[in-house]
Amino acid sequence: MRAYDLAESLLSNDLPRRWVHSKGVAGRARSLAPILGSDAALLEAAAVLHDIGYSPRIADTGFHPLDGARFLRAEKIDERIVRLVAHHSCALLEAEERGLRMELEAEFPMEEANLVDALIYCDMTTTPDGGLTTTPARIAEIVGRYGPESIVGRFIRRAEPEIGAAALRVESLMSQVNAQT
Numbered sequence: 001m002r003a004y005d006l007a008e009s010l011l012s013n014d015l016p017r018r019w020v021h022s023k024g025v026a027g028r029a030r031s032l033a034p035i036l037g038s039d040a041a042l043l044e045a046a047a048v049l050h051d052i053g054y055s056p057r058i059a060d061t062g063f064h065p066l067d068g069a070r071f072l073r074a075e076k077i078d079e080r081i082v083r084l085v086a087h088h089s090c091a092l093l094e095a096e097e098r099g100l101r102m103e104l105e106a107e108f109p110m111e112e113a114n115l116v117d118a119l120i121y122c123d124m125t126t127t128p129d130g131g132l133t134t135t136p137a138r139i140a141e142i143v144g145r146y147g148p149e150s151i152v153g154r155f156i157r158r159a160e161p162e163i164g165a166a167a168l169r170v171e172s173l174m175s176q177v178n179a180q181t
Contacts, residue, residue: 003045006075010055017128022048024130028122035173036118043115046084047122049077053085063098065091069108083111089123090159097155121170124163135160135167 004026011019029047033040053059053068060067069086073079086108095101110116124135133141139160146152156163 001045003048003077003081006077007048007052010052010057014056015054018051018054020130021126021128022051024126025050025122027130028126028132029118032118032122032170032174034177035170036115039112039115042078042080043084043118043122045078046081046088046115046119049081050085050088050119050123061098061100063095063100063104066095066100066104066107080111080115083108084115084119087111087116088119090120090155090162093159093162094151094155097151117166117169120163120166124167135163139163 007022008019011022026044026048029044030040032043036043049068049072051064051068052071053064053066058067058071060070065086065088069082072082072085086104087110092101092104095104124138125133127133127138127141128145139156142156143153146156148154148157
């Protein structure tokens with residue numbers, strides 16, 4: 001799959017832990033296939049690519065969702081994947097903290113809500129080492145890593161209610177599907 005090759009080429013050597021996380025997020029995305037139908041492969045591709053903007057080879061603004069999305073658009077990746085990467089994990093709130101919200105919104109329209117929720121869920125229930133976690137534990141880990149007064153620390157605490165709500169929506173859909181089988 002081109003998405004895996006691209007993500008690996010940008011992350012595995014320079015940012016190996018980020019690469020492990022990205023593979024874990026993609027695995028989590030695969031687990032949501034029962035609720036995604038024909039969009040399952042699209043979400044998996046966005047999941048493995050979601051953090052490529054951290055790569056020092058493509059970082060420009062220092063805001064990884066925007067840098068990653070711009071790179072993917074230049075690489076002619078499916079526009080829906082590009083939009084998911086641009087908006088992953090409540091990126092609009094972090095963009096606002098960085099003074100980039102208008103730029104992000106102008107360049108990249110929001111993707112379908114169910115896919116946005118699914119990518120939030122996958123990212124925010126996967127540890128930096130690719131394991132499974134809860135959204136509260138993941139948010140606490142992020143705040144601990146970046147510091148509560150950092151841009152990321154402030155943004156993630158502001159995003160916490162939406163992250164939790166997205167996770168609940170995804171878990172509810174998965175419960176409904178599992179109850180039918």
